[in-house]
Amino acid sequence: MLDLEPRARSAHPLNISLEMSPKAGADEAMVELDLADISRHIRLDAKATVFTEGARADAVWTLVSGSILLSKLLRDGRRQVVGIVVPGDFLGLPLQSANGFTATTLTPSTLCRFDRTRFTDLLNRTPGLMRQVFETFSHELALAQAHMLLLGRRSAEEKVAAFLLSLRDRWAPLQGLTSRVDLPMTRQDIGDYLGLTLETVSRTMTKLAQRKIIAVIPDGVRILDAERLERAASL
Amino acid sequence: MLDLEPRARSAHPLNISLEMSPKAGADEAMVELDLADISRHIRLDAKATVFTEGARADAVWTLVSGSILLSKLLRDGRRQVVGIVVPGDFLGLPLQSANGFTATTLTPSTLCRFDRTRFTDLLNRTPGLMRQVFETFSHELALAQAHMLLLGRRSAEEKVAAFLLSLRDRWAPLQGLTSRVDLPMTRQDIGDYLGLTLETVSRTMTKLAQRKIIAVIPDGVRILDAERLERAASL
DNA sequence: CGCGGGGTTGAAAGGCCTCAAAACGTGTGG
């Protein structure tokens, strides 16, 4: 249900952004060829591991469809989800040789895989592409900082409310701004993202539902009162 | 006391990294000139604001000496420190027109200021420089993810222990790996960094001191038993 | 000397966690 095929207009996943680049010149077609040259589309089932924290990173990826969870593990099993990847997002650090986190698919997903060294070579040859990826990372960093604020300083209710709103907004460019928010992950996953236990996530959601701010539906929630939800998130 | 003058060997703050670049070629001197052209050294007192969250960003910076706190604010006053800047670090997002956080000096500091648009122009003209800044950001992102794990999944004692160790390690390249860790910030600042109250930070430190793992000294701590501190951090 | 900011310590409250059980949903096999 989340497995739609977005941005089909673009021949290559990374060109979504290159197309919008102001200095998209004559050599754009060549870059596309080069990208096609070193890339490979891959389909994965739900709950498949794309790569593992600590392992050697020999590829970088873009997500074409589906969704992916990025998580870090403590030795005793405690887990923190450090990111949620939606179609169009870039995945992996081109310049780092080891993965800093594990990437797991939530739904059946298709990814575009790039050989890492060949990708960084291309990056060094193609300033426009590097700029695009750089821009992506700046945005990621801003998201990470916003999430630190959430993890460190927000209550359980604020966390859950902010989570639902941010997930809605991230999917909005792909499927429009609907009141329905798909949650193709478990309460445990959500808790690991928000720094809460699965029970607290569940309780908080039912509390929001009792106040008619959201409705809990199978595999997701429906936002009944976006305004009050925003107030609950103290945005 | 933290106000040392590190990396004096390099003519320009940003060239620390450019020097180490593998493809540092003949045009390096020119880049340095360009950087000098658009940069300006600035001295700031302790507790001075470099820039404010939400304000238009018309500059990016490198920290030459001193130290800086990056923080985000919630409307009701709750604060989250999202980063600590040590000499040599880059500061600000070249491609974003608004600041995502506030930057405040902890000690008297000297910064190097770059006009943002002129810096990004230079960035676009100079792939090697962009690569360097890009690399910096990848590292920042990794740090941010590690901090999310800390904020979401670690206990107060683990947080404080991990904080002391990470601060020691970040200063190590500049002043050597000593047992003394300078803390030129208040308990409130530390709490805002770790997602704790200042009282919890204080209590946790005295508890670590009672167990002879650290000693609380004026303006810092001394690490008495690094091994047990690492175990306390569950690293 | 008194003031003010920062730090420590104490007691009580509360929010979230832990442990536990029951409800629910879905896919499988009889």
Next chain:
DNA sequence: CCACACGTTTTGAGGCCTTTCAACCCCGCG
């Protein structure tokens, strides 16, 4: 088509860790 098993979610009760509120100490400085 129903029964069952398994994983997930919900709900409850109790406890703990961190927060809250408050008092007190320390020290630098006007």
